[in-house]
Amino acid sequence: MHATVVRIGLSGRKRLVMRTTILRRTGARLLPGLLPVAAGILLLQGCLKDRITETYRIYTPVYTLKATVLAQINGNPAEAVSQAGQLYVKGNYIYLNDVNEGIHVYDNSDASHPHQVAWLNIPGNKNIAIKGNILYADMYQDLLALDISDPHQAKVIGSLPGFFSSRNYGDPNMVLTSWNIHDTTFRVRPTDMYSIPGTQMYTFYGAAVPAAFETLNAGSGGTGIGGSTAVMTLIGNDIFAIPEEHSLGVIDISDPTQPKKLYEGSAGYDLETIFPLQDKLLLGSKEGVYIYSIADPANPTRVTEFVHGTACDPVIADATNAYVTLHAGTSCGGSANELDVLDAKNLSYTPLVRSYPMTSPTGLCKDGSLLFVCDGTVVKVFDATDPANLQLLSSAQAGNPMDVIAYDHHLLVVSADGLYQFGYSDPSHLVQLSYLPVNPSKS
């Protein structure tokens, strides 16, 4: 009540002066305390922001004039292997593809001590086929013919530009020879997560995965042997290849200096491998196997196809059976890891004989009644006398084997960590003869 009387008793001006004075005094007391609090709040705003950075790698292509690149393919001195790819054998020589880099040439006269004799520097190379002294190799989208009479003096004698169309990267007068690599780190907002820039900075894939498979007697005697994961095979005067995922192409090499495209046409979906069998071609795809007649090489015709679950699937065959490995856990899709044996006596009807469970099978090959299969970390030897009842004879560790070639009691296994060589005179006991490691640090 007293306070009310006092307040009522003051004039308006006095009340204003009194309030101002109180505020000034109070403010003077509070200000020193409020300032740090205000500053703290402002600072906390920054301190409560999360910081997220992303680091990714950018690859910038380096191009070189094609004429310069071709001039440099001349049997350069030996180089270490950075990423083993396709394998090809002819005579006493082993030709090992270094993925997208070129071809290493080894003298294998002494299987216990193979040694590198030359290096063919072919950018973008993944496939090899040889007839006589002429080596055919892809260089990204081009097919090259090299005279390797003397591997140290190899030279390009012919080419078919643009055949492997899926590996076309632009200017046909230039060749992609290397990459400039640098890491980039930048700050992202949480809402930007996974909208990752730069993911399409480089991708070079092609129909050209692996090499070529040709049986020892597959033609004119002047060819060599390739692996089961080939996309290029040489029969007589023709190269059959998968120029892109859905096509089959034929190249006439009767004149190696002027390879000519004979045919190219749609042949199936997601084609991966190509295997010659008499006058037929077996095209392995992610969905199954397409069989083509090549009685007229200029006009391959489809005979039949058989379908399996989606998977990566190299295929080989002999006169009575076809052998397919299904490999899950890759971009090919599928969940099966198995070896399928098919009855191939009548190629227009190829029923499944039996499926054998495997760990992670990839390449395979056959020598007589022996079947060799890369599976997981080992290469397995089966007695395939009765394809409906394969008998495992032995196995040997081989890193991470991808493909295998058997000839003359020598087993060549190309693996992620190098090239293994085994003897199989006694199939129940593989004997390692040699091992050539890759040198990943080179890449």
Place this chain on the structure above:
Amino acid sequence: MKWLILLACCALAPALTYAQSALHFRSTAHAGLADGEAGGAFLLQTIDGVSKGPWFLGGGAGLDYYRFRSAPLFLAASRDIRLNDKNALVLFLNGGTNLPVGLGGSPPFSNARLTFHGGEYFSGGVSWLLGMHGHRGSGILFSAGYEIKKLRESVNSTVVPCANGANCTPFVAYYEYLNRALFFMVGYRF
């Protein structure tokens, strides 16, 4: 300089006072919420160690759901500032590692593979100890503080489209997360 020496003496005086005290086992369990740019998240912590006078040193482990579920493992140090017989302010500082829990794998409809790796963990703050009669140093804790926890994530994926497995080019990106949040917890110390 004189002020600094005086300040140091004041700070050390209580420690010297309790220098002759015996070691005591002490345990704390906390639960609460963290709040930062990524929103609110649940926290759980337990700290065990020994105290001598007002000082405490121990180890702690927790579960922290802020942005990513992770488990901080840390060394914990604290100091009590007695207000009266029952109550005290507790200044604490923790530092250690922050481990991912149940993170990683492949997101649905993606060919990416996510892998998380641990990072550093720091936190600090102040607690109000509401003590209990006859149990000196024990009581309910109301804590507020600030935490920094780091995680590292690698994203491995294949560039799409990719025709053949052997030719697919892997794409690898790394993410560094520096997560910062205020937290408020309630717990019990004995």
